[in-house]
Amino acid sequence: MRNESVLVVDDAPDIRSGMAHILQQEGFFVDTASDGQEAIDKLDQRFFDIVLTDLAMPRKDGMEVLKFVTENSPESICIIITGFGTIKGAVEAMRQGAFDYLTKPVKTEEVLIIIEKALEVRQLRRENKTLKQELQSRYGFERIVGSSESMQRVFRLIERVANTDSTVLITGESGTGKELIAHAIHYSSDRRDGPFVPVNCAAIPEELLESELFGHEKGAFTHAIRTRIGRFELANKGTIFLDEIGEMSPSLQVKLLRVLQERKFERVGGVKTIQVDIRILAATNIDLEQAVKEGRFREDLFYRLNVIPINVPPLRERRSDIPLLIAHFMKKFTRNQKSAVRGIENDAMECLLNYEWPGNVRELENIIERMVILANGPKITVKDLPERILESASNLGIHRVQSHIPSLPEDGFSLSSAVQEFEKALIIQALDRTGWVKNRAAKLLKMNRTTLIEKMKKQKLMVPKAKAAGAKKAEKRPKKESVAVS
Ligand SMILES: Nc1ncnc2c1ncn2[C@@H]1O[C@H](COP(=O)(O)OP(=O)(O)OP(=O)(O)O)[C@@H](O)[C@H]1O
Ligand SMILES: [Mg+2]
Known part of the structure; x- marks a missing residue:
């Protein structure tokens, strides 16, 4: 049994049944119609892979069947069966979209060869179409990333x-x-x-x-x-x-x-x-x-x-495209390389975002590919970055500061408590460095003294006893701030 179906259309009962018999023996699903109108009704009901039709018929002729097929069922293949006197009509039918024609009396092997050929051509056409669609999506708009x-x-x-x-x-x-x-x-x-x-x-x-x-x-x-x-x-x-x-x-x-x-x-x-x-x-x-x-x-x-x-x-003039491009290439290369790499750590990302990209998108693409292949862990870290990017990051002073940023855990964490932690750590550093002299610490943190004191209160920061005396001497404390936090 085959998957393909054939509709045989002829007003001569012997040709109709003879043809149907041959095709059924070959395993096709076969139906018949005795004129053009009946054929159109059947084509309206279901899909046929092949329509074998006579030209001269009562009610509607073969040309009308062909017209119906090309307009309503373009995936069906129409083959014309024609008497000796109507070859001209058959040629015209081919111009209108018929696949080929057979002249009566039709030989069994001729029908089978022509049907096989037609199915083969259709298969090639389908493959060609999918290839073209593939090419289109490979080279079309969708491939160009950019939101800038x-x-x-x-x-x-x-x-x-x-x-x-x-x-x-x-x-x-x-x-x-x-x-x-x-x-x-x-x-x-x-x-x-x-x-x-x-x-x-x-x-x-x-x-x-x-x-x-x-x-x-x-x-x-x-x-x-x-x-x-x-x-x-x-x-x-x-x-x-x-x-x-x-x-x-x-x-x-x-x-x-x-x-x-x-x-x-x-x-x-x-x-x-x-x-x-x-x-x-x-x-x-x-x-x-x-x-x-x-x-x-x-x-x-x-x-x-x-x-x-x-x-x-150039990429340096549309930096907002960089994260998108990174995500695009990460996806591309982690898929291709079946890599274990799943992401980029914040500090590494920061370096990539701030680099000048003299080689533009190609350079970015090559770097991501290399890092995906060579990375040691599930996330790309600063250590995986090429030397030139690290150098430019340290010139900009990015990496030094940004490396204190913790990476976001899989299940997330509370942003406000993380920010508070970060703030507390920096305030303690500033106070330590200035011997707990709030004036100086506030200057170092580029904020005014009052704000620093408020923050210290909020963070419950106490001046260590050992520092208290020295700090007091050094402070020229205005009166209204005499509410000591310590
Ligand atoms: N906007 C973008 N989105 C996704 N990929 C991009 C984008 N721009 C460039 N690429 C990729 O970067 C690489 C370089 O792109 P392309 O060859 O088109 O650049 P080019 O301007 O022709 O470079 P050249 O002047 O060196 O010939 C290619 O692999 C391309 O797929
Ligand atoms: Mg080019």
Whole structure:
């Protein structure tokens, strides 16, 4: 028994029953209909994987059955059975979405082969669709993390421009997420089912870049043993992403300008002009306007590329994204590495939040990955941080102070008593350091004396007997404060 179902539609009873018999023997679930209307009624009731239908029938014909299937049950496959005189009709039916046609008299093996082929094609289509959805979620918007106002602005811009064919120039420091944004634009656009073709203009040697982009004809140069199509042709109906565009040589800049203006070019060594339907995205981490001023980049090309500029701010200018990015990468790497690491201690987090991130998100991602792999305990601690982050934290004096902050236990604790403890410990330190002279201790704690005395009362802090005498002498106590706490 098989899982698939077939509906056989023919007004000739012998063909109908003959076909049904063959298919039942093969294990299909089979139902029949003697005209188009009956077929439509049955299709309205339940799903059939395959609809085998005659064309010429009373009430409603095969074309109407096909129309019903394509509109209401697009996952069903329609195969036409046609008499010799109606082949033209069958061809038309294929144009309208029928999978294939069979001519009468139909041979048993022919029906079975065509059904197998149809099911196979449908399976491939389904797989293709899931792959595309996967790609979309892998490269779509959801992958870009950012709640800062500046990233939200970038997201709004992507949304607005995605469905246009406008050229976009993505600028920003290295590792800020330019390529991620290019992916998101493509996979949010109408071209998402077409190819996304990235070209790193800096990674390909200048003499090869031209043929990489435009392709070449056989014999165009010594090693051109066969004709090869370039990235612009590969990107037809999709998007080409010209990364590190600032590195392109002047002669290629001229050729690129023509593609931008006309979407036309010739392969290297070729004479035929090739027209493509592409969307162009470009990215750079150099200041192109400066490069124009210095004569390294063509001004006309710059304006052609800079139709929609998207600037991705460096991480140090959107610090509020850091905790989110850390959480994002922690999740990513703890899942991948099946690691025991579950979190980051407060003081380590503090260091990460205050670091300057010259390598931007890429640097952050790499550091989290490394720490997840190398961490010794369930939580990442200051000891797991790379040297450069620790150095910068100690320059800022962060780690010294923050390391006194206890980490929040799994089942939590009372914040107010923790704060009181912290306060008490610091007041005692200040008093100890000043020989319990409240004036001086208050100065050290940057508060006025009255407040300190109130706090001492609240904390039930007594001046130790040994200190009391010396402290009294040193204090120039105003009268109203004569209510000693000790
Ligand atoms: N906002 C973000 N959310 C999640 N991941 C990000 C984000 N920005 C960047 N990344 C990740 O950081 C890494 C670097 O990003 P990407 O390659 O897009 O940067 P880039 O700007 O193209 O860098 P370069 O100029 O060096 O080519 C990638 O692994 C990317 O997935
Ligand atoms: Mg990049």
